[in-house]
Amino acid sequence: MSPQTAPSSRFPSLADLHHKRILLGVTGGIAAYKAAEVSRRLRLAGAEVRVAMTPAACRFVQPLTFEALSGHPVAYDMFVPGAEAAMGHIQLSRWADAILVAPASADFLARISLGLADDLLATLCLAAEVPLFLAPAMNRAMWLHPATRSHAAALAGRGAVLLGPDEGDQACGETGPGRMREPARLVLDLAEALAAERLLSGIRVLISAGPTREPIDPVRFIGNRSSGKMGYALAAAARNAGAEVTLVSGPVALDAPAGVETVRVETAAEMHAAVMARTGGADIYIGTAAVADYTPGRVADTKIKKHGEQLELTLIRTPDILRSVAALADRPFVVGFAAETGEVETYARAKLEAKGADMVAANEVGSGAPGGFERDENALFVCWRGGECHLPLASKTEIARRLIRLIADRYYAENTDQDP
Incomplete structure (x- = not known):
């Protein structure tokens, strides 16, 4: 084969997130509290962050937390008056360079795998034309269930990138796979994955x-x-x-x-x-x-x-x-x-x-x-x-x-x- 020139992105770092527009999706689950640290680290890496939450996520962490960390209003309701005229589900999905859902619950994986758009975040993912990254977080039995594995495999086959889950202690007291990846590692993995989009360009x-x-x-x-x-x-x-x-x-x-x-x-x-x-x-x-x-x-x-x-x-x-x-x-x-x-x-x-x-x-x-x-x-x-x-x-x-x-x-x- 003819010689190739290696792209400059071969060695990724957090610098790959600089000036990137990241839409952070937060779903319902105890790991939602980790999403606050994800938002903070994304901004420290130079990314512009906007947050979209499911109704269940709002019961674990208040939207005000993410508004303070991201510096922008949080999107969580498709039916807020004036939202479509400002930045509704289509506009917000077009704004983003990438979508990261962390945590991504078993319910959310199932819904977007089936193409359901029954809340704002699922609608954003369905309307998006940018890379989708998912950080699964759930009980070990839920992650190992054939239905969840099937949904995860289907999403990966369509181009979504799964970052995790990891193994470890879980809030329910059990231990096993299903733990959301820690924020520092997750943000670095996101940077690597975004850099990798150009890694084999033209190959x-x-x-x-x-x-x-x-x-x-x-x-x-x-x-x-x-x-x-x-x-x-x-x-x-x-x-x-x-x-x-x-x-x-x-x-x-x-x-x-x-x-x-x-x-x-x-x-x-x-x-x-x-x-x-x-x-x-x-x-x-x-x-x-x-x-x-x-x-x-x-x-x-x-x-x-x-x-x-x-x-x-x-x-x-x-x-x-x-x-x-x-x-x-x-x-x-x-x-x-x-x-x-x-x-x-x-x-x-x-x-x-x-x-x-x-x-x-x-x-x-x-x-x-x-x-x-x-x-x-x-x-x-x-x-x-x-x-x-x-x-x-x-x-x-x-x-x-x-x-x-x-x-x-x-x-x-x-x-x-x-x-x-």
Whole structure:
């Protein structure tokens, strides 16, 4: 690929918030008191802040608190006389450079996921055409409930960025995931996320994700356990970083991320063909797919019936997609993934050399692993020639955001034209 010039935003700081117009949304929950500190820190970073509250939030913290901290009247009622003529839901959403909802309750995530606009803050989010950042805060059981996870995943797929939640003690006396991220960290994460919007601007990213299915007969197949969640999270994170993203996906039960070109395939051979057909236009290739290493040598035309106690299948090797991309003369920056049941770091380094990749991200899978296949959390060991790092356990959305930044740093380090 041709040399690229790294954007000045590669190394974000609170300075990235200077002169930014941030609409801070506050929803109902005990963590609403933390939003006051978020507002204060945003202003200290040089941002202009306006606050919108839900009716439930006003029962935890008085609007006057946020008016004093932000220096502006607080919006909380769609039906205040004269509000539309001044700065109603459309005007306020157009004023903002970004919206940060902190805390974002389970109820609020559900409502905006479904596109409901039954209070001012939900209406602002629905009418907005700027980045939306959500800092979830709720009881651990509420966060882990399938309905909440589904709403969070849907919002992330549409482009919203989830900042947290963290684990820790909760107001109810329980401990677990669902705690709102602390204000200092949250504001720094917001600055990083806003800087990341330009991180891969003009860069074309190709990602393969999900499993492949190798047919045995018309009703059976062999394959790998993979939900595709990590690859889809990376596609969304790369898109949020400004990249032009193409996702080649095996069969998964996930909606295609908004703003991402998605190509559906089923077998390893189909995935290999789809990836190789698109590498010519890619600057970065990320191979997260759990591709079957072997495929049946013969596929039965009809369903195989049960006969005897054993059934023998002859399996043949499938094309090695990662090695094929890395071997190209005009190759993109190549990132491989490795799912291992032990000795993760050893196997990751071996794969880096054996496949000719530029970077390998590896995670432990299996019954005792904290993250991995079909889970919403992951932890990665990432290595490249001359370096390595650990990305500790977090949501796959968070891991994807961190990994995209790391990939971008390594990509620019290897491809930036030092003598323009």
